[in-house]
Amino acid sequence: MKKLFVTVFALCSFTGINAGGLLTNTNQNVAFLRNIARDASIEIDAAYSNPAGLAFLNRDGFFISLNNQSAFQKRTITGNFAPFAGFGGSAEKAFVGEAKAWVIPSLQAAYKFGDWVISANIGVAGGGGTLDFSKGLPSFESTVAIAPVILNSMQPAAGFGGYALESQLKGSSMTIGAQLGATYAINEYFSLYAGARYNYVSNGYEGYLRNIQLGMGGNMVPATTLLANPAFAPLAGLIGEKELDCQQKGAGIAPIFGWDLRLFEKLNIGVKYEFKTAIEIKNETKTNTTGVADFNDGTKTPYDLPALVTVGAQYDIVPQVTVSAGYHHFFDSDAKMANDKQKLIDGGINEFLAGIEYRINSLFLVSCGAQFTRSGVTDAYQTDLSYSLNSYSVGFGGAIDVTKNIRVNLAYFFTGFSDWTKKSTDYSNLNTLTGGLFPATAGTDVFSRTNKTFGIGLDFRF
Numbered sequence: 270m271k272k273l274f275v276t277v278f279a280l281c282s283f284t285g286i287n288a289g290g291l292l293t294n295t296n297q298n299v300a301f302l303r304n305i306a307r308d309a310s311i312e313i314d315a316a317y318s319n320p321a322g323l324a325f326l327n328r329d330g331f332f333i334s335l336n337n338q339s340a341f342q343k344r345t346i347t348g349n350f351a352p353f354a355g356f357g358g359s360a361e362k363a364f365v366g367e368a369k370a371w372v373i374p375s376l377q378a379a380y381k382f383g384d385w386v387i388s389a390n391i392g393v394a395g396g397g398g399t400l401d402f403s404k405g406l407p408s409f410e411s412t413v414a415i416a417p418v419i420l421n422s423m424q425p426a427a428g429f430g431g432y433a434l435e436s437q438l439k440g441s442s443m444t445i446g447a448q449l450g451a452t453y454a455i456n457e458y459f460s461l462y463a464g465a466r467y468n469y470v471s472n473g474y475e476g477y478l479r480n481i482q483l484g485m486g487g488n489m490v491p492a493t494t495l496l497a498n499p500a501f502a503p504l505a506g507l508i509g510e511k512e513l514d515c516q517q518k519g520a521g522i523a524p525i526f527g528w529d530l531r532l533f534e535k536l537n538i539g540v541k542y543e544f545k546t547a548i549e550i551k552n553e554t555k556t557n558t559t560g561v562a563d564f565n566d567g568t569k570t571p572y573d574l575p576a577l578v579t580v581g582a583q584y585d586i587v588p589q590v591t592v593s594a595g596y597h598h599f600f601d602s603d604a605k606m607a608n609d610k611q612k613l614i615d616g617g618i619n620e621f622l623a624g625i626e627y628r629i630n631s632l633f634l635v636s637c638g639a640q641f642t643r644s645g646v647t648d649a650y651q652t653d654l655s656y657s658l659n660s661y662s663v664g665f666g667g668a669i670d671v672t673k674n675i676r677v678n679l680a681y682f683f684t685g686f687s688d689w690t691k692k693s694t695d696y697s698n699l700n701t702l703t704g705g706l707f708p709a710t711a712g713t714d715v716f717s718r719t720n721k722t723f724g725i726g727l728d729f730r731f
Contacts, residue, residue, distance in 0.1 A: 290599035290618045291657055292444070292574050297375050297392045299336045299726035302680035303666030305638030306624035308581020308595035309539040311531070313728055316377035316388040316448075319539035319581060321529035323379050323386040323452045324460035328730075334377040336678075336726035340397060342368040343719050346653055348407030350696050350712035352414035355431045355484070364406055364653075366438075370398035386452040394446030394468055395574065405436025405478070406653040407714055411697035412507050413481055416492075419504065419699075419707060420483065431484030438476040440654065444574070445469045450525060462527040468546050468574055472517040479510045506702070511559045519550035519572055535585040545604055546574035573604035575617060588628075593638075595622035601645060613650035618657070619643045637665035651691050656716045658686040666724070678726040686718040 298314035307318040311325040313332040375392030420429040450464015481492035527541035554566040581595035601617035624638030640662040666680030696712025
């Protein structure tokens with residue numbers, strides 16, 4: 270049981286319900302949802318995606334973009350483990366976690382005066398919701414499911430079989446990022462940007478295993494009753510009731526640099542590099558009956574946000590049509606995680622993006638885009654919560670120029686993920702935990718996930 274909670278809580282993190290890497294959200298503006306490939310943007314959303322490109326805003330003055338996104342995520346871990354049949358009659362069980370975030374706000378602002386632009390971006394840089402596994406996780410239940418098997422090996426005549434329990438896990442993750450910087454146009458073709466982002470992390474975990482019962486002689490017996498018998502005391506580590514209520518908070522600053530090249534008034538190229546944000550999160554624990562010191566109040570854990578490089582280009586085929594492309598690389602292997610889990614990542618995540626925009630007339634435009642994400646994690650990295658999957662994303666929408674100074678952006682964004690199947694010869698870790706006292710039992714987890722996001726934004730120019 271101790272091993273279980275270390276794995277699920279201390280070593281894992283809830284990834285965001287938005288686009289981006291393991292810990293980073295890249296969809297900071299609704300314009301991203303409807304196009305995706307915004308890494309060479311020269312509009313107000315560039316305050317995040319391509320800040321050097323702000324030098325080529327179409328006029329001097331203030332530019333402000335207010336955005337809200339509503340995001341919905343569903344994660345399904347399908348566990349196949351023979352002892353699961355003792356609670357529901359099937360060796361295969363689906364454990365579903367859902368997250369709903371109706372309000373994910375962001376703000377981009379810029380003031381252009383001559384060759385200079387001062388800009389800011391405030392938004393949810395990572396995470397953004399609460400993920401609720403109302404029936405817990407396979408790794409939670411497997412430790413209880415194996416108990417009747419062990420008890421039958423200890424006292425075959427007692428007729429142990431079946432179990433019941435209550436299990437739940439809620440996890441929240443939120444990184445608020447506040448970015449400030451300056452852009453300077455060296456000439457009419459080239460510009461540079463320098464700035465920094467302050468990232469504040471707030472994570473929370475609430476979970477429990479309780480009301481555990483085991484079948485004995487055709488009756489369900491509370492685990493607490495069984496553990497009162499000295500003969501079964503060694504099982505306390507498996508079927509003891511556990512509860513955790515832990516908050517984690519920390520902060521760090523990352524420098525950001527970029528450059529932008531504009532040629533022929535049709536082609537624009539943008540490059541941005543965000544340095545790693547070194548962060549150490551600290552526990553604020555209300556309840557910890559897991560027996561694991563790592564969850565004690567005041568304990569600190571590394572939680573770095575990885576460095577990120579983005580490269581993008583956009584080209585006006587004709588005055589009404591613009592095509593764009595981009596590439597992102599997250600240096601996840603260089604960002605410290607609890608227990609050096611970053612060593613289980615082979616390099617980092619790579620993203621490939623493309624989009625197209627069509628300006629119908631002076632009032633309306635439509636756009637769409639796609640992103641392909643290739644995860645760099647290894648099989649050893651994947652656990653109940655901390656798993657990363659290859660994916661594709663599709664976004665589309667449009668904009669309405671209500672006046673020459675006000676624009677409304679509307680968009681829908683969907684991400685589909687490729688399932689990951691992980692097989693284990695010691696599914697419940699029983700063989701490992703007992704030093705080989707009990708034989709390993711094989712099992713399989715299949716990790717799945719879907720995301721969808723709706724967005725509305727208002728851009729102001731004055």
